[in-house]
Amino acid sequence: MVSKKLETAINKQVNAELWSAYLYLSMSAHFAHEGLPGFANWFKVQFHEEQDHAQKLMNYLIAKGNKVELMPIERVDTSWKSTLHAFEDTLKHERVVTSLINELVGLSRGENDFATENILQWFVNEQVEEEETAQSMLDSLKLIGNNGFGIYTMDKELGQRVYTPLDISATTA
Numbered sequence: 521m522v523s524k525k526l527e528t529a530i531n532k533q534v535n536a537e538l539w540s541a542y543l544y545l546s547m548s549a550h551f552a553h554e555g556l557p558g559f560a561n562w563f564k565v566q567f568h569e570e571q572d573h574a575q576k577l578m579n580y581l582i583a584k585g586n587k588v589e590l591m592p593i594e595r596v597d598t599s600w601k602s603t604l605h606a607f608e609d610t611l612k613h614e615r616v617v618t619s620l621i622n623e624l625v626g627l628s629r630g631e632n633d634f635a636t637e638n639i640l641q642w643f644v645n646e647q648v649e650e651e652e653t654a655q656s657m658l659d660s661l662k663l664i665g666n667n668g669f670g671i672y673t674m675d676k677e678l679g680q681r682v683y684t685p686l687d688i689s690a691t692t693a
């Protein structure tokens with residue numbers, strides 16, 4: 521089992537991952553409405569990935585004999601001024617998630633809970649990728665600026681992103 525303190529903290533992280541999923545689903549709906557199906561697709565894939573992150577943590581708690589407690593998910597924004605603003609929010613959000621993961625690692629380290637630290641390592645690496653991706657999208661959008669053809673082309677590219685289910689088992693770090 522993990523300690524009660526860690527159980528509470530991991531349940532909070534499950535909520536943060538589901539909140540992330542909700543945020544990206546909202547972005548997906550927004551861009552579908554705006555006539556940018558590629559951006560909508562990209563955020564829909566992101567939504568599925570965040571759900572997987574939550575489930576991986578839930579499966580870990582279950583494997584350790586702890587209790588999963590799902591809490592209410594806070595409301596999210598429903599519209600963005602531009603694709604650039606959405607990716608600015610994405611990067612800001614992923615940086616917050618990184619700091620939450622780091623806090624969790626610190627907590628598990630403080631308790632000498634090596635199994636928890638081990639599974640969290642997967643999330644540490646994932647966050648590097650998440651921040652890098654959001655940053656590179658932002659860089660592209662800054663280059664494109666107000667060029668309609670650039671946005672059109674990027675939308676076509678983002679439409680190619682395919683969701684690959686994550687291994688959500690409790691033991692794969």
Ligand code: FEO
Nearest residue numbers: 537570573617650
């Ligand atoms: Fe699961 Fe994008 O943080």
